Amino acid sequence: MKSVPPGKKLFSSFLRERGQRITKERTLILQKISSCSGHFDPESIYMQMRETGLKASRASVYRTINLMHECGLIERVRTTDRGSIYESTFGHKHHDHMLCLQCGKVIEFYSDELESLQEDICSEQGFQGKSHTLEIRGFCRKCRKKE
Amino acid sequence: MKSVPPGKKLFSSFLRERGQRITKERTLILQKISSCSGHFDPESIYMQMRETGLKASRASVYRTINLMHECGLIERVRTTDRGSIYESTFGHKHHDHMLCLQCGKVIEFYSDELESLQEDICSEQGFQGKSHTLEIRGFCRKCRKKE
């Protein structure tokens, strides 16, 4: 019993439209990433595939991640001193992040109000917003109490 | 006639508190960065100083930028495939960014409403926000008209 990863169709038509091919490697990488709930980074994806015996080179992993990004299936959440961190946006409602500077905890949140306010601000500037990233840094409930 | 860079005092006391020293190099780099209105990246700072004959090694530039970041004098705005981009936050009111995906134009904006809404959202989560970064990607007025 094979579960079809969400976004497979989207990715396929994205590739076909650009005259690009749907290869074994791309499918494997798409599957792997789809199975990752939460945040991930390219290097870990590559290593995990390698450990599991799934055949795909580092170059292909990076290339496919770039394609998925262009296609809108994943979003770059942030970049640390050790590379980029992504998250899949498919089957995952849009949200923003709070990052605790003490313990590293990441809180996902969503606010309709916030979204529509941003739209208002964009139209004031004649700007057509397509996507955004909001990261609020500070201290989570637990870490505040420890003080 | 020497203009004292804004933030020099803050930086000095920050260093003193940590038992670190206020050296010629650090002062030069602070000055250089203060004179940069807008966004900058470490490598350009280093190259510009080198061209102007200001003495400071690449290592010192990077080290000092990290210190200024810890101190809160500068903020990392984003990271491209060619390194980090910062902006000085001193003497510069907080704001967020819109980035045009077509022409690369950066629009700075600020909204009280947006700020206070974010604070509300934070307190709902028991989170103490310290700083944030919001980047809205899309198309600016000019580029929309070109379509």
Next chain:
DNA sequence: ACTGTTATTGAGACTCAATATCAAAAAAGG
């Protein structure tokens, strides 16, 4: 199926931002 065309793969070289090393130089404080 077979074939020709064209995109893709992968091993490893390469790039480039950023950091580590460490001996020599410079502050700070007697």
Next chain:
DNA sequence: CCTTTTTTGATATTGAGTCTCAATAACAGT
């Protein structure tokens, strides 16, 4: 001036991400 501790800087090193290019695989047409 002298001692101690931090800083500097030239250079080596790291590491994420990309490029190269010959070999291979996907696709379209027959």
